[in-house]
Amino acid sequence: MSVQLLDQGRASFAQQRWTEAYARLTAADRADPLSADDLARLATAAVLLARDVEGSDLFGRAHHAYLEQGDVEDAARCAFWAGMILVGHGGPAQGNGWFARAARVAEDGPADGVIRGYLRLPEALRAMRTGAYAEALEGFVAAREVGLRWRDPDLLALARLGIGGTRVLLGSLAEGSALLDEVMVDVTAGQVSEIPSGIVYCAVIGVCRETFDLPRAREWTAALSRWCERQPDLVPFRGECLINRAHIMLAHGDWPDALAEAERAVERLTDPPQPELGRAVYQQAEILRLLGRLDEAETAYLRANQLGEEPQPGLALLRVEQGRVQDAAVAVRRVLDGAPHSLARCRVLPAVVEVLLTAGDVRQARRAAGELADMAARRDNPWLHAVAAGADGTVLLAEGRPDAALAELRRAWGLWQDLGVPYEAARTRAAMGKAYRATGDEDAAQLELDAARWAFAQLGAPQDLTRVEALSRQAPLAPGGLTPREVEVLRLVATGRTNRAIAAELFLSEKTVARHLSNIFTKLDLPSRAAATAYAYERHLV
The missing domain is CATH 1.25.40.10 (Tetratricopeptide repeat domain)
Structure with a gap:
């Protein structure tokens, strides 16, 4: 038997x-x-x-x-x-x-036995985790040489994975990505055994995500999915596969399917608990936030934190939706200060720009957008270029420079379209609508806002849809020779908002709001905010 x-x-x-x-x-x-x-x-x-x-x-x-x-x-x-x-x-x-x-x-x-190459790997991994990248690279290269000498495919795959990942962290993105592609060819060809194959798949896709390389992440995630489908009772790597699939579905606008994949990943990684469970829960939280299920999203972010996953910047963006803007600003500043390297900062900086503009801190938002632009200039990465252009455009708009903002926002929108990322494309069009309105081109503004409204409705993004519908209803009447932006400021003054609150709402600096208010008083011959409020109500601007 x-x-x-x-x-x-x-x-x-x-x-x-x-x-x-x-x-x-x-x-x-x-x-x-x-x-x-x-x-x-x-x-x-x-x-x-x-x-x-x-x-x-x-x-x-x-x-x-x-x-x-x-x-x-x-x-x-x-x-x-x-x-x-x-x-x-x-x-x-x-x-x-x-x-x-x-x-x-x-x-x-043997003095030069293959195991001596394997034993260089944990030393190199420890060096990589502590930021000693040169030491890590030396260890991985030494392991690769042993693998070549003994023709050991598992050791070669793991060593090349380490070399490629370290090259990326050192800033040699093209060289590192090419090495990772090379090792993936061996894995997909079945030349590497199961446990190291799973490690390589997950690590390479993780690098693609961290480097914002959506096309490469999509390609290798499809390969990982095929590998997992041939082994339906895999647990660790199948859970990783589901997280990556959820991330890509989210980027491409398939939000209900993305949520289903994230929930399956959480379920698969929960019993028994796996190290990637926190990341799966964070991915779930991100999707819930965009779908407007804010209470569920908050619960998921807090659970991810309990599992050891950093809940930022998603939790900060949730706090903005909850009206806790200052809490969000404190959080993103903290996370940015602790970001260990440029790739980690790239992950946080877009949220920093968004949160700080909402908080009315245009000067610090400009610094964050400038850092993004510098990073994008050093990398041939369409995702990063799109993020940087969009951040620069929204800051320029807050600085009262709508014409310059439009140039950057149009560039960002084209890149998002090429990448097939509909949510970011729609957000960019909404910003373009505000910029056109600020230049006085109301027809163009309405076209952009209508396009954004349609996209948000298709995606199922209720919060963004509400915001863009409110913008669409704010078509300026331009009484008394006021510009469209001055009408917006007057309308907000009439609701009792302070200059600081108006600046946050319109993504402007307080100095720019004060200038608009002075122009309003002059053009309408009004002596005070109270008189301006009365004027707005008399002409049904509120």
Whole structure:
């Protein structure tokens, strides 16, 4: 019976049917302890089913079994994977113990054995996490040289992954991305075994997301989806796949499907809890916020924070929707101050511009937009160029320079259109409508606002739809020779808003609001705000 179970377990493993392989090999192990090779198979199946601690223990058993038969290299390799799994599961001390064991065992093998290349990887990863990128690069390159010498595809894939990721962090985006593409070719061709394949897929797509490379992220996520579909009971990487799919669906405007994917990712990564659960919950929160389900979004952001995922800048944008603008401004400033490198700052800066303009801090918003522009100038990245142009356009509008704003906003809109990102394109058109109105071109303003309104309705973005509909209703009547912008200011004065509040509402500086108000008093021959309020009500401007 145990022989039959063992044969069935090996067959299931070869067919990548991990649940069956795990069950049959476990049953065979109970009947008669497995050999080293079969223990390694069982350990792999356990890890692919998210049984990480058990998988590490099984790799440990395989390590001892290989030692008993005198196979030093495979024994050290199993010790390495036992350590890697424990480190990834939040057990660095135990993981480091296994790395030390692997190193000691490797001393009985060849001086230039393949395991010495594997053992360079955790050292390089630690250096990368602490920002010691030059040291990390040195370690990954050394691991690659060992992989080349021994023609070990798993080691080569992991080393090249590390080199490419480090190059990106060092600012060599094109070179790093090319290296990542190269390693992905080997993975998609089936030349790399399952656990390192999953690591490479998830890491490369993560780099694409962090570098705002939407086309590349879309392509490799599709490849990851196909890989996962061939192994339907995968847990860790399938959950990662669902998060990435949700992110791409969100960008492309498929919001209901994106929410469904995010919810499936949360469900899959919850039992047992996986390290990526916090990111899945954050993705869920982002979609809920855009859909206008603010209470549910807040709950999700707070849960993501409890799981160790930074809830910003999404939570700050939610606070703006809740009217807690100053809380949002404090939060984005804090996160930006703590951003460790330029890519992390790119993720936060667009929200910084939006929040600070809402708070009326045009000067600091200008600084944030300028930093985005500098970053975009150094990178050939359409997403980043679109974000930077849009940020510059909204700040120029707040500074009272609508003609200059329109040039930047048109450029941003074209880029969003090319990338197929309808929400950002619609937001840009709404800003263009405000800019046209500020120049006195009401026909063009209404065209842009109508286009934005239609897009928000199609997306299911209720908050944005409400805002653009309010803008559409504010077609200026221009009494007394007032400009369209002066009519907007007069209307807000009549509602009792202060100059600071008007500046925040219209994305202007307080100085610009004061200038508009002075012009209104002069043109209408009015002595005070109270008189201006009476005038607005008399002419039904409010």
